Amino acid sequence: MCIAVLDSGGILKAFARMDDAWLGSVDVAIKKAKTACFFGMTSGQIGELSQPGGPLYGIEHSNDGLISFPGGIPVVDEDGVLIGAVGVSGSTVENDHQVAKAAVESIGVTDLPEHPWRT
Amino acid sequence: MCIAVLDSGGILKAFARMDDAWLGSVDVAIKKAKTACFFGMTSGQIGELSQPGGPLYGIEHSNDGLISFPGGIPVVDEDGVLIGAVGVSGSTVENDHQVAKAAVESIGVTDLPEHPWRT
Amino acid sequence: MCIAVLDSGGILKAFARMDDAWLGSVDVAIKKAKTACFFGMTSGQIGELSQPGGPLYGIEHSNDGLISFPGGIPVVDEDGVLIGAVGVSGSTVENDHQVAKAAVESIGVTDLPEHPWRT
Amino acid sequence: MCIAVLDSGGILKAFARMDDAWLGSVDVAIKKAKTACFFGMTSGQIGELSQPGGPLYGIEHSNDGLISFPGGIPVVDEDGVLIGAVGVSGSTVENDHQVAKAAVESIGVTDLPEHPWRT
Numbered sequence: 001m002c003i004a005v006l007d008s009g010g011i012l013k014a015f016a017r018m019d020d021a022w023l024g025s026v027d028v029a030i031k032k033a034k035t036a037c038f039f040g041m042t043s044g045q046i047g048e049l050s051q052p053g054g055p056l057y058g059i060e061h062s063n064d065g066l067i068s069f070p071g072g073i074p075v076v077d078e079d080g081v082l083i084g085a086v087g088v089s090g091s092t093v094e095n096d097h098q099v100a101k102a103a104v105e106s107i108g109v110t111d112l113p114e115h116p117w118r119t
Numbered sequence: 120m121c122i123a124v125l126d127s128g129g130i131l132k133a134f135a136r137m138d139d140a141w142l143g144s145v146d147v148a149i150k151k152a153k154t155a156c157f158f159g160m161t162s163g164q165i166g167e168l169s170q171p172g173g174p175l176y177g178i179e180h181s182n183d184g185l186i187s188f189p190g191g192i193p194v195v196d197e198d199g200v201l202i203g204a205v206g207v208s209g210s211t212v213e214n215d216h217q218v219a220k221a222a223v224e225s226i227g228v229t230d231l232p233e234h235p236w237r238t
Numbered sequence: 239m240c241i242a243v244l245d246s247g248g249i250l251k252a253f254a255r256m257d258d259a260w261l262g263s264v265d266v267a268i269k270k271a272k273t274a275c276f277f278g279m280t281s282g283q284i285g286e287l288s289q290p291g292g293p294l295y296g297i298e299h300s301n302d303g304l305i306s307f308p309g310g311i312p313v314v315d316e317d318g319v320l321i322g323a324v325g326v327s328g329s330t331v332e333n334d335h336q337v338a339k340a341a342v343e344s345i346g347v348t349d350l351p352e353h354p355w356r357t
Numbered sequence: 358m359c360i361a362v363l364d365s366g367g368i369l370k371a372f373a374r375m376d377d378a379w380l381g382s383v384d385v386a387i388k389k390a391k392t393a394c395f396f397g398m399t400s401g402q403i404g405e406l407s408q409p410g411g412p413l414y415g416i417e418h419s420n421d422g423l424i425s426f427p428g429g430i431p432v433v434d435e436d437g438v439l440i441g442a443v444g445v446s447g448s449t450v451e452n453d454h455q456v457a458k459a460a461v462e463s464i465g466v467t468d469l470p471e472h473p474w475r476t
Contacts, residue, residue, distance in 0.1 A: 007247070009245070010247060038142045056212070057187065058185070059188070061150070061184040062143065062186055063147075128365065128368060130261050130264055130367070131253060131255065133254050134254075135252050136251050136252065142247065142249050145249055257475075258475050260397055261366070262419065262423075265419045266419045266420075269419055299418070306415045307415065
């Protein structure tokens with residue numbers, strides 16, 4: 001499993017790779033976090049919107065590549081400000097999401113207010 | 120919301136990002152405009168052609184990445200010449216398209232003539 | 239001449255290109271600002287450190303490309319916090335630097351405190 | 358020898374590779390032409406300015422890579438408008454430059470007026 005922590009500008013703040021984790025998960029974890037940070041929602045929510053026929057179909061081609069399955073979650077402070085994101089990759093996507101959720105909840109909250117929210 | 124204006128060569132001419140817009144919308148707005156400029160149609164029209172099973176499925180992988188949902192519109196002058204494109208990202212794709220349309224109509228027209236059209 | 243304004247995360251906030259400016263200056267202006275933002279000093283200062291034999295020789299290969307000649311300046315607020323950067327390209331490097339300096343001084347200050355400084 | 362012809366937006370218009378030319382020259386020829394187009398001067402002139410200690414040291418890192426040795430020449434029409442560029446690679450740089458010069462002179466002129474010039 002790989003865990004990436006990004007700041008509010010989408011830049012890497014911390015990263016850890018467990019022994020024997022897939023090498024390909026390094027980039028996937030970072031891109032999941034970037035996806036969550038860049039659009040203020042979980043990577044899985046982007047994935048729901050980017051299915052064939054969906055309103056954001058193909059958005060993964062932007063920003064040097066997004067990852068749109070679960071495992072990336074924004075980190076929001078108590079004032080509703082997006083302060084970063086966590087991305088996890090290397091297990092099932094359900095596990096990845098749970099690990100990211102646990103990480104985020106130890107720092108802040110995971111949901112942006114409906115409106116307004118701030119970066 | 121982010122608004123990008125490109126010239127007829129697909130190169131950035133002007134850009135503005137509203138406060139608290141998604142960071143990921145910077146690149147999406149630019150790529151929507153590029154998509155419209157490079158193929159002489161709206162980014163949404165490319166999206167209709169690039170669905171699974173469609174004739175242009177996967178075209179987003181070309182030209183360092185395209186964005187194929189609405190919000191990118193070509194700018195055409197009164198002689199039918201493609202002179203640039205506008206791309207908008209950051210709200211619903213319907214809103215993005217309307218804002219791009221308003222911008223383009225203030226400069227020129229949005230539809231290329233059937234044949235011939237010129238760049 | 240092209241003028242790019244980035245936020246503290248190095249992401250584009252605003253951009254303008256004058257008519258007949260070199261097309262190549264679009265990217266140079268953005269990368270000068272990115273260089274200033276990413277390292278908290280002017281792009282020219284990075285250039286002094288990255289000459290052959292210098293301590294940062296070759297740093298331009300990092301971060302998807304830096305530009306290390308004058309024209310990129312960090313924007314610092316009165317508390318010594320780096321809040322963004324301005325990059326200018328399209329004239330002599332001396333002119334580029336002067337224009338960037340004028341832009342930055344209208345927003346904040348251009349020098350980070352020796353220690354500590356914060357992003 | 359490889360010969361690339363770009364339009365005024367820096368986009369490929371024509372290309373030919375002689376049998377047995379170096380494969381690496383494909384990209385070099387295109388980038389020489391892009392360099393000439395993007396900055397309105399020969400690729401060799403950029404090279405003089407981008408030496409260590411020079412005012413544009415390191416500019417090759419911009420625009421997804423420039424090539425700054427001779428062989429790229431802008432194409433200018435009789436009104437002083439930059440209409441494209443030719444890039445040649447695969448022989449000595451002197452030969453590359455001569456071939457590009459012959460190509461450009463068959464289309465237009467190679468020198469931009471001092472001021473003003475237009476794209």
